[in-house]
Amino acid sequence: MRIAVLYDPSDNLLPHGERRRKECPAVPVRRRKRERRSKLDREHVLDAIRANGHDPFFHELGGEQALFALPKSGAELVFNMTEAYEGDDLKEAHVAAFLDLLDLRYTGAGPYSLFLAQDKSLAKKLFNFHGIRTPNFATVTRGKVEHMDDLGFPLIVKPASEDGSVGIDAGAVVKTVRELMERVSWVQERFDCAALIEEYIxxxxxxxxxxxxxxxxxxxxxxxxxxxxxxxxxxxxxxxxxxxxxxxxxxxxxxxxxxxxxxxxxxxxxxxxxxxxxxxxxxxxxxxxxxxxxxxxxxxxxxxxxxxxxxxxxxxxxxxxxxxxxxxxxxxxxxxxxxxxx
Ligand SMILES: Nc1ncnc2c1ncn2[C@@H]1O[C@H](COP(=O)(O)OP(=O)(O)O)[C@@H](O)[C@H]1O
Ligand SMILES: [Mg+2]
Missing domain, CATH: 3.30.470.20 (ATP-grasp fold, B domain)
Structure with missing residues (x-):
């Protein structure tokens, strides 16, 4: 089977999970340069697909042309390793939706799941509905409280729509109101998304x-x-x-x-x-x-x-x-x- 291993080029230089988001231009996030990993995940995956007797090839989703080239690539299956589109990881779900519109078969989650999991606060509401225990939380967007459980310190503050621990470092765990306020503003200045405040477990x-x-x-x-x-x-x-x-x-x-x-x-x-x-x-x-x-x-x-x-x-x-x-x-x-x- 011809299998396209689909990935976004932001994966070329950055470690898994660390991707650009629409950062507030006034306060650019300083991104660390890292050495290129000796072998990228997608290279491992490609080799493993070949070892299973298939015929894999890379398709880099580097923009509009690459999007339109995909249905003509001859792929009978897309191994979807994209986590962003044009560096924006909020568009991860859009890539899967695009594949659906083209009737291309692909591995992994559909747009619905990618969207829900990306919005951690929405996912937590869903967990609560299903009786799945998740830490109590509050969500704040630009000073506006969207959701508020009763919360006790210590707390952890994270961007509500990031992954790869972007925005989560030693300063994320806060023990006082002052630290909390400072960290919430820090998250909001840097990331174009809500701040998720959770009880620290x-x-x-x-x-x-x-x-x-x-x-x-x-x-x-x-x-x-x-x-x-x-x-x-x-x-x-x-x-x-x-x-x-x-x-x-x-x-x-x-x-x-x-x-x-x-x-x-x-x-x-x-x-x-x-x-x-x-x-x-x-x-x-x-x-x-x-x-x-x-x-x-x-x-x-x-x-x-x-x-x-x-x-x-x-x-x-x-x-x-x-x-x-x-x-x-x-x-x-x-x-x-x-x-x-x-
Ligand atoms: N409520 C919490 N209590 C304790 N540790 C937490 C909590 N939330 C996050 N962490 C820690 O921070 C890490 C990264 O948080 P997570 O929400 O998984 O972000 P990411 O999507 O960036 O992986 C977790 O793996 C865990 O170690
Ligand atoms: Mg995690």
């Missing part, structure tokens, strides 16, 4: 990958161990942990299959992940990020449609543990996507 950081459609399967929980972070840093997977290669925060944190979970807790984590997958109507593959308190209460932090797919990503670690090597995982995603269109 102390606990283990657990990710559950899910694969499938009619009967999705939750994979073994993977933990990002944050216990060895420098003492003065909050225990969060902030920008430093995800991207600051060479920093202490980066070096002392690792994702591994979670150990020491009781059978009951593991089951509840997997059930919660499946509920989230279902609530957002995710497809083919997804990852649900959670926190587990010392009392074993589970809080959903966010849902990731089309999550990071590198061999070292949490989803691949979990799949490996469940008996699927990387090639098998990618092959399965292709098969599931194709099956949807028959």
């Amino acid at each position: 102390e606990g283990r950081e657990i990710y559950v990958g899910v694969l499938g459609n009619e009967k999705p399967e939750a994979l073994p929980p993977v933990e990002l161990d944050l216990s060895r972070l420098p003492k003065d840093m909050p225990r969060i997977a902030g920008r430093e942990v995800k991207w600051d290669k060479g920093s202490e925060a980066y070096d002392v944190t690792r994702s591994e299959v979670a150990e020491g979970l009781t059978g009951d807790l593991k089951k509840r984590l997997q059930e919660t992940a499946l509920e989230v997958y279902d609530a957002l109507k995710l497809r083919d593959y997804g990852r649900v990020d959670m926190r587990v308190t010392p009392k074993n209460e589970i809080f959903v932090i966010e849902a990731n449609p089309n999550p990071w797919l590198a061999p070292e990503a949490e989803l691949a670690i979990a799949a490996q543990n469940a008996g699927r090597d990387y090639e098998k995982l990618i092959g399965e995603i292709v098969t599931m996507a194709v099956a949807r269109y028959f």
Whole structure:
């Protein structure tokens, strides 16, 4: 099968997840330059697709011409690795919608899920509706409060529509009203979206990958161990942990299959992940990020449609543990996507 591996060029130089948004021009966000990764996720995916006996090729979605060239590319399936269009990650859902309009088959989530997951505050309202526990929160846009639960400190402040820990660093966790106000203004000055204020949940950081459609399967929980972070840093997977290669925060944190979970807790984590997958109507593959308190209460932090797919990503670690090597995982995603269109 001819398979187009579709990606946006902002992925060429930036690490996964760190993408340009429409930043307020008055206060440009300073973006760090990073070395190019030795091998990009899409290169791994392309190789794995080929290993499954298909005929893959790259299609870079670099603007209007590339959009219109796609239906003529001869692709029988699009492996959708885009997370932005022309550097704007709010347009991630639009790319999937475009593929739908063209009747092109593609892997992963549809526009509906991409849109819902992108707006963290909307996703949290949906979780509440379904009885899925998520931290209490408030949403503020340019000083206007849109939603307000009762909140207790400590809190964490994040841009409501970002990912890859953009806008989340050691300063995101606030303990006083003053710190809160300062951080809310900081987020609003930098990002063209609401500030999401959440109760900070102390606990283990657990990710559950899910694969499938009619009967999705939750994979073994993977933990990002944050216990060895420098003492003065909050225990969060902030920008430093995800991207600051060479920093202490980066070096002392690792994702591994979670150990020491009781059978009951593991089951509840997997059930919660499946509920989230279902609530957002995710497809083919997804990852649900959670926190587990010392009392074993589970809080959903966010849902990731089309999550990071590198061999070292949490989803691949979990799949490996469940008996699927990387090639098998990618092959399965292709098969599931194709099956949807028959
Ligand atoms: N309410 C919260 N309580 C504790 N930690 C949180 C909370 N929200 C976010 N975090 C920490 O910040 C990280 C990034 O937050 P997340 O909402 O997943 O942003 P992103 O979409 O950028 O990954 C999480 O993985 C977690 O470590
Ligand atoms: Mg996250």
